[in-house]
Amino acid sequence: SLRHSRQRAHQSRSMPFRDLRPLETTLCWITVWAVVYAAYALLWRWAFDRLPIQLNAAAKRLCVDRSVFSKEAAQCVVAITSHIVLGPLALSVLCGYLAGPPEFGITSFAHGVTPDAHWAGLDVYTCICGEVFTANMIYQTLFWFLGWEKRTVDSLLHHLGFLVAGILVHWAAMYGKLTTAAIGMEISSPFLSLHILFRQIEGRCFSVVSDIASIIFALTFVVVRIGVFGYVLIDFHHHVWRQRQLFPAFTVWPLTYGILVAFTAGWILQWFWLRLLFSKTLKMCKSQAKRE
Numbered sequence: 594s595l596r597h598s599r600q601r602a603h604q605s606r607s608m609p610f611r612d613l614r615p616l617e618t619t620l621c622w623i624t625v626w627a628v629v630y631a632a633y634a635l636l637w638r639w640a641f642d643r644l645p646i647q648l649n650a651a652a653k654r655l656c657v658d659r660s661v662f663s664k665e666a667a668q669c670v671v672a673i674t675s676h677i678v679l680g681p682l683a684l685s686v687l688c689g690y691l692a693g694p695p696e697f698g699i700t701s702f703a704h705g706v707t708p709d710a711h712w713a714g715l716d717v718y719t720c721i722c723g724e725v726f727t728a729n730m731i732y733q734t735l736f737w738f739l740g741w742e743k744r745t746v747d748s749l750l751h752h753l754g755f756l757v758a759g760i761l762v763h764w765a766a767m768y769g770k771l772t773t774a775a776i777g778m779e780i781s782s783p784f785l786s787l788h789i790l791f792r793q794i795e796g797r798c799f800s801v802v803s804d805i806a807s808i809i810f811a812l813t814f815v816v817v818r819i820g821v822f823g824y825v826l827i828d829f830h831h832h833v834w835r836q837r838q839l840f841p842a843f844t845v846w847p848l849t850y851g852i853l854v855a856f857t858a859g860w861i862l863q864w865f866w867l868r869l870l871f872s873k874t875l876k877m878c879k880s881q882a883k884r885e
């Protein structure tokens with residue numbers, strides 16, 4: 594219809610990237626990935642309910658029974674097997690943005706013309722990563738309310754905050770560099786999940802793997818979540834407040850401010866977790882010193 598044609602023309606002018614990957618395609622894949630995540634978690638819970646795993650004394654002191662362990666373990670395996678791919682993939686795309694002009698990190702359509710295959714490809718890969726990440730936030734938020742993880746306020750804020758950020762970025766269809774930096778933070782998640790999973794299982798081998806995973810998690814947390822993402826976020830702030838000329842004419846500024854606030858809040862949350870990480874590390878070192 595004429596009305597539909599006008600809407601498509603308006604979308605093309607305001608979000609040129611959507612000519613490469615329509616919004617309908619993105620919404621469809623977010624739904625598919627969210628269902629896949631949920632089904633995958635349910636499958637692993639079913640498996641852990643039947644595996645002959647013996648919980649250690651520390652887990653029993655915390656009143657962790659088989660039902661609680663199966664739910665938490667299922668989520669850990671989901672995080673390990675998905676984020677071990679998603680995190681490095683996002684960081685590899687980020688390296689492509691960092692190697693190019695800053696305006697292409699905002700959108701490959703920065704100059705008002707269709708970009709070459711390289712830059713268009715980076716934006717498409719970013720969109721695909723964003724679809725998987727947004728679906729993961731939907732799944733994690735839903736399962737938080739279902740009681741599959743500890744119901745802490747900070748974890749809920751993390752899930753909801755980055756879910757909102759993902760929705761806003763897909764709406765804007767811009768800001769690939771900032772988006773891939775945020776998704777790249779998930780490179781540390783598999784090590785945290787491995788630590789949480791193995792620290793509850795009886796056996797010296799599991800304890801050693803858990804300790805090693807916690808060390809790697811701490812290192813990747815500081816380097817990627819605080820360092821790399823912090824650098825890209827501060828760079829984005831600089832572009833917004835000092836280099837407006839880098840942004841194309843079709844930029845929707847209220848939407849951009851919303852994205853800025855959402856990702857900034859996410860980085861502040863990382864600093865809060867860093868404080869907890871240092872506190873737990875200090876306690877662990879003191880406990881180790883007393884045993885020796």
